[in-house]
Amino acid sequence: MPEKTNSAPQEILSVVKSAKNVLLIMDSRFDFDALCSTLAFSDFLKQLSVKHTCIFGYDIPTKVKGRFDTSRITENVNVQTYNYAPHDLIVFLDSGTVGHLVKTHDYVPPANIPSINIDHHAGNPHYGTYNYVKETTSTSSALFDLFRAWHVDITKAMANYLLAAIVTDSGLLQYSSTNQVELQKVIDLMNLGADYHGFMRYLTQNEAYEDMVVKGIIYANLVFDRQNKFAYSVLNQADIDKKQIKEFSVVPADVIKKLADTDFVFVIRTDPETPGSWYISLRSHNPEFDVLHIAQQLGGGGHKVAAGCSISFTQAQTADEAVKVIIDLAKHT
Numbered sequence: 001m002p003e004k005t006n007s008a009p010q011e012i013l014s015v016v017k018s019a020k021n022v023l024l025i026m027d028s029r030f031d032f033d034a035l036c037s038t039l040a041f042s043d044f045l046k047q048l049s050v051k052h053t054c055i056f057g058y059d060i061p062t063k064v065k066g067r068f069d070t071s072r073i074t075e076n077v078n079v080q081t082y083n084y085a086p087h088d089l090i091v092f093l094d095s096g097t098v099g100h101l102v103k104t105h106d107y108v109p110p111a112n113i114p115s116i117n118i119d120h121h122a123g124n125p126h127y128g129t130y131n132y133v134k135e136t137t138s139t140s141s142a143l144f145d146l147f148r149a150w151h152v153d154i155t156k157a158m159a160n161y162l163l164a165a166i167v168t169d170s171g172l173l174q175y176s177s178t179n180q181v182e183l184q185k186v187i188d189l190m191n192l193g194a195d196y197h198g199f200m201r202y203l204t205q206n207e208a209y210e211d212m213v214v215k216g217i218i219y220a221n222l223v224f225d226r227q228n229k230f231a232y233s234v235l236n237q238a239d240i241d242k243k244q245i246k247e248f249s250v251v252p253a254d255v256i257k258k259l260a261d262t263d264f265v266f267v268i269r270t271d272p273e274t275p276g277s278w279y280i281s282l283r284s285h286n287p288e289f290d291v292l293h294i295a296q297q298l299g300g301g302g303h304k305v306a307a308g309c310s311i312s313f314t315q316a317q318t319a320d321e322a323v324k325v326i327i328d329l330a331k332h333t
């Protein structure tokens with residue numbers, strides 16, 4: 001990957017300060033990093049008295065709304081037909097590829113409005129007019145660096161947002177991205193008032209019934225190829241509907257990635273939000289195994305150890321055929 005240059009933090013700050021009406025668009029792949037980076041950036045804009053709007057193309061999970069006040073984010077906005085005219089700056093947070101602003105992966109930002117791209121995904125092509133991409137645990141971790149460089153007054157609320165994103169995007173401080181610098185950031189955020197224990201309890205000791213049921217489906221459909229050191233599961237929307245599950249927050253591939261004696265795992269899904277294709281999320285069990293390479297060959301993206309892509313129903317009519325596509329690509333990884 002060729003080295004791309006980041007904009008200087010002070011240059012980004014002056015762009016933000018001179019904006020009249022900023023638009024924050026949340027990435028289609030909802031997670032705490034996408035959400036909390038947006039909330040923290042919004043609080044920062046409030047401090048600067050910069051007018052702004054936060055939009056998201058989909059629903060924010062109900063469980064999350066019980067933890068964070070997301071009322072400032074307008075949900076289910078069609079970002080492809082949205083009227084961008086009132087805005088003079090767009091901020092993208094946690095979008096490794098700008099196309100992923102929509103689940104069909106074909107989003108194209110308006111050409112006439114400058115943008116800031118703040119992110120942590122490997123291979124982010126620096127699609128913004130201004131870019132700050134740092135390979136770290138989370139976008140919020142990169143944002144924390146910017147806030148400190150900008151001498152922002154990081155409130156307790158902002159510290160809680162940043163901490164939630166760092167903790168979740170690092171797999172509860174377990175991924176290899178969790179180094180001394182990131183752990184120190186957690187300490188620094190706790191010193192700013194962030195409630196680490198409260199958030200951890202909310203995350204780990206508070207499982208929704210729906211999530212347990214979905215995990216049950218994923219485990220029931222688990223296929224383990226011991227010889228070739230991979231495993232996969234299939235999560236069909238029909239099986240979810242049969243159990244009358246309307247909403248869940250399980251990240252399917254994460255459920256099986258700890259399986260011993262595998263190089264990698266993946267979950268194949270049908271998702272009503274991406275009709276016409278299988279959605280595949282891949283995870284490395286062996287940290288040396290590069291699943292991003294597989295995803296990229298199918299037009300997807302992500303990280304070396306956690307990546308996603310889709311395969312159209314015309315390319316693979318059944319889940320078994322989709323499995324075969326992945327396995328053939330994996331053989332050449």
Ligand SMILES: [Mn+2]
Nearest residue numbers: 033094139169
């Ligand atoms: Mn992230």
